[in-house]
Amino acid sequence: MDECVALAKECGVAEASVEMWVASELFMDGNKRAFFRAIKTPEARLHWIAATMDQWVEEDEEEEEEEATAAKRRKNLIFSAAELIGKFYVVDSGFSNQPGYLAPYKDTKYHFQEYNQGPPPRAEGLHRRSIIVSIWGNHSTTQVPDFLNAKIDGRPVKEVIKDTKWLEEEFTMTVQKRGGVLIQKWGRSSAASTAVSIADAIKSLVTPTPEGDWFSTGVYTTGNPYGIAEDIVFSMPCRSKGDGDYELATDVSMDDFLWERIKKSEAELLAEKKCVAHLTGEGNAFCDLPEDTRLPGEV
CATH class of the missing domain: 1.20.58 (Methane Monooxygenase Hydroxylase; Chain G, domain 1)
Structure with a gap:
C-alpha cells in the first residue's frame, strides 16, 4: 500500500x-x-x-x-x-401544493388560526382549506390520530375521504410512525421538531382558539370527561382563551375504533407509570410493558 x-x-x-x-x-x-x-x-x-x-x-x-x-x-x-381515488398525502412545507399533496401555508401549522388567514396556495386549481385534527395518547407508536372528529373545510373527514379502511390502517400507521421515519431518514434525533412542538404548544395557550377549533397537547387526565384513567399525562383536544390556561374540548365524538386505540395508549402509559413507581412514591417499581412502542431510532 x-x-x-x-x-x-x-x-x-x-x-x-x-x-x-x-x-x-x-x-x-x-x-x-x-x-x-x-x-x-x-x-x-x-x-x-x-x-x-x-x-x-x-x-x-x-x-x-x-x-x-x-x-x-x-x-x-x-x-x-390521487386523481383516481381522491386521496392526498398530508406533507411538510418542503413540498409544493400539487395534485396528491396537501401542504401547509408557509410558516404556519395546520391547527393554528393563522392557517385560515394565510395566503392561498399558488398552484392552479387548489383552494384555501382549514384542517382540524387531534392526536390522543402517548408520544409513541400508540398515539391516536383522530380522523373521526377531524374536519377539512368544515366538513367531517369521513365525508371527504370515504375509504374508511385507508383511514384506519395506512393513514393511522403513517402518523404513528412519522417521527421514527424522520429519525431514520436523517440519522439523528428529532430534537428540532420537538422544539418546534414546544413553541407551538405555548403559542396555542396564549392565542385564543378559533370557534369550533381545538389543539392537541399532553395534559393531566385528572377530571377529564372522556373516561380516560386519572393521574397520567395524555394528549387530548384542548381549547384556550389565550390566557395561558386551557380547557378540554367536550364536543367530540367517540366510536369503538377510536376508543379502542385510546385505551391501548392509556394501557401503555399506565404500564410506564408502574416502571417509575419508586420515583413517584407509589411503591416498588414493576415494569411490564406490553410491547416496545418507541419510535424507530429512539434509544
Whole structure:
C-alpha cells in the first residue's frame, strides 16, 4: 500500500488531491495494487488513475440520472392515484401544493388560526382549506390520530375521504410512525421538531382558539370527561382563551375504533407509570410493558 502511494506521488499526484483519494481507494484492492506496480512508466500510471476517476464520475452521474427518473415516476404515480381515488398525502412545507399533496401555508401549522388567514396556495386549481385534527395518547407508536372528529373545510373527514379502511390502517400507521421515519431518514434525533412542538404548544395557550377549533397537547387526565384513567399525562383536544390556561374540548365524538386505540395508549402509559413507581412514591417499581412502542431510532 505505502509503495503504491509513493509511486502515485512520483507520477505527480498531490497528497491531498482527489486523484490521491481515488488512488487510495483503488489500492485497497490487492489485485489493483499489483496491476499498478506492474505499469512501466509514471505517465501510464497517472493515466490509469485519471481514467479510473473519470469512470467513477460517469457512473455516479448515471446513478443520479436513474434516481431522478425513478423519483419522477413515483411522483407521477402518486398524482395519478390521487386523481383516481381522491386521496392526498398530508406533507411538510418542503413540498409544493400539487395534485396528491396537501401542504401547509408557509410558516404556519395546520391547527393554528393563522392557517385560515394565510395566503392561498399558488398552484392552479387548489383552494384555501382549514384542517382540524387531534392526536390522543402517548408520544409513541400508540398515539391516536383522530380522523373521526377531524374536519377539512368544515366538513367531517369521513365525508371527504370515504375509504374508511385507508383511514384506519395506512393513514393511522403513517402518523404513528412519522417521527421514527424522520429519525431514520436523517440519522439523528428529532430534537428540532420537538422544539418546534414546544413553541407551538405555548403559542396555542396564549392565542385564543378559533370557534369550533381545538389543539392537541399532553395534559393531566385528572377530571377529564372522556373516561380516560386519572393521574397520567395524555394528549387530548384542548381549547384556550389565550390566557395561558386551557380547557378540554367536550364536543367530540367517540366510536369503538377510536376508543379502542385510546385505551391501548392509556394501557401503555399506565404500564410506564408502574416502571417509575419508586420515583413517584407509589411503591416498588414493576415494569411490564406490553410491547416496545418507541419510535424507530429512539434509544
